[in-house]
Amino acid sequence: MSAPRTVTEASRAAVEIFGDNLLSSFIGGSYARGTNKPASDIDCFVVTGLSDHEQERLFAERLRHVHQAAGLDFDHCGEILTLDTLNTLLAFTEDCIAAVPAVQRSACYLADCPLSVFRKGDVVFKFLADPKIAVHDPAGLLPALEARAAAYFSAWPMPRIQEHKGRLRLPPGSPQQRLADLWQSRADTAAWTDTPVGVGLERWFGTEVPARFEALHQAGPVTSPLDGADCPLPAADTLAAPLTAQCLAFLHCEPEGHR
Numbered sequence: 505m506s507a508p509r510t511v512t513e514a515s516r517a518a519v520e521i522f523g524d525n526l527l528s529s530f531i532g533g534s535y536a537r538g539t540n541k542p543a544s545d546i547d548c549f550v551v552t553g554l555s556d557h558e559q560e561r562l563f564a565e566r567l568r569h570v571h572q573a574a575g576l577d578f579d580h581c582g583e584i585l586t587l588d589t590l591n592t593l594l595a596f597t598e599d600c601i602a603a604v605p606a607v608q609r610s611a612c613y614l615a616d617c618p619l620s621v622f623r624k625g626d627v628v629f630k631f632l633a634d635p636k637i638a639v640h641d642p643a644g645l646l647p648a649l650e651a652r653a654a655a656y657f658s659a660w661p662m663p664r665i666q667e668h669k670g671r672l673r674l675p676p677g678s679p680q681q682r683l684a685d686l687w688q689s690r691a692d693t694a695a696w697t698d699t700p701v702g703v704g705l706e707r708w709f710g711t712e713v714p715a716r717f718e719a720l721h722q723a724g725p726v727t728s729p730l731d732g733a734d735c736p737l738p739a740a741d742t743l744a745a746p747l748t749a750q751c752l753a754f755l756h757c758e759p760e761g762h763r
Contacts, residue, residue: 510574511535514546515638517566521559527551527587527643530636537635545571548582549631551645555586560703579691580701583628587645589710590628594652596713596750597625601660603720604746608662610730612747615672617735618687618700619680619752621716624709626662629653668733675735679753700752708752719749 511531518529533547534540548567552559564581571578585593600622601607612620632646632653639646674681687699697703722745730736736747748754 510570510576511546511638513570514548514567515640517563517570518548518550519640521563521566522550522552522556525552525554525556525559526640527553528641528645528649530639530641530646532631532634532636536637543575543577545577545579546582547631548584549636550582550584551590551643552584552586553643555589555704555706557704560584561697564697564703581697581703583631583705584703585628585705586710587643589706590649592713593621593625593628593709594656596709596717597622597629598656599717599720600625600746600750602725604726604743604750605660606726606728606730606743607747607750608660610736610747611668611672611733612736612750613662614666614731615668615733616666616670617672617674617680619683621709621713621750621752624700629656630664633657671733673734678735680735680751683753716749720746722746 515529515531518526522529528549528551530536530549531546532549534544535546546567550563560581563584567581568578570576607613607622611617613623613626617623630653632649633656636646674684690696690698700708726742726746728743730743736743
C-alpha cells in the first residue's frame with residue numbers, strides 16, 4: 505500500500521467509524537510535514553462529541569491493520585479525545601507550566617514520560633500547531649484550537665528535541681514504575697488499547713484532571729532547575745506536590761483511573 509493511500513485509508517476510517525460523533529480529524533506528524541520515512545507511522549488526531557469506547561476500539565484496530573498492511577511502524581492509535589477532555593487537558597497544560605515552569609526541564613518532558621499529563625498536553629498542542637493533511641473539520645474547531653496552540657508556544661517556547669527521550673529512569677518499586685510496567689505488559693495483548701496511548705483517554709486526562717488543578721497552586725511558581733532522565737518524584741519539597749499533580753500514578757480514585 506502506497507503512503508498516500510495509507511493516509512487516505514486512515515482518514516477514511518475516522519470518518520466512517522465515528523460518523524456524526526466526529527467533530528474534527530486530521531493527519532499530522534511526519535506525513536503532514538513531508539518528512540516521513542518508508543516505515544513512519546501515521547499520526548491521527550480525532551475529536552469527538554461523546555465518548556464511545558466501542559467506536560474508539562474499532563478505529564484503533566482498523567488503524568493498526570492499515571499500518572500492518574502497509575508495513576509501517578505502529579505503537580499507538582494517535583490522539584482520540586472528546587471535546588470536553590481536549591479542552592480540560594489543554595487548560596491543565598497551560599496552568600501546569602505557569603505554576604511549574606521547571607516541568608519543561610524535568611524527565612516528565614525531556615524523557616517523554618508516558619505518565620505525565622503535562623507531556624500529553626504538550627503533544628496535543630504540537631499536533632494543533634503543526635502542519636495537517638486530510639483535514640475533516642465539520643464542527644469548525646481547528647481555527648480556534650490552532651490559535652490557542654500558537655499562543656501557548658508564544659508564551660512558553662518548548663524544546664522540540666527531547667534530549668533524554670528513550671532514557672527515562674523511574675524510581676524502582678515506585679507507583680510510577682508499577683503503572684508503567686502494567687501498561688507495558690498489555691502492549692502485545694488484546695488489551696493493548698487499555699493504556700494512555702490507546703482509547704478512552706477521558707479516564708486519564710478528563711475525569712480526574714479537575715482534581716489536579718488545585719494541587720498545582722499549593723506553592724508559588726516552581727522554577728527549581730531540573731534537567732535529566734531521572735523521574736523527579738519524590739523530589740525536593742517545593743517540586744513534589746505540583747509535579748505529583750500532573751503524574752498519572754497519583755491522585756487516582758481507582759488504581760488505574762476511571763474506566
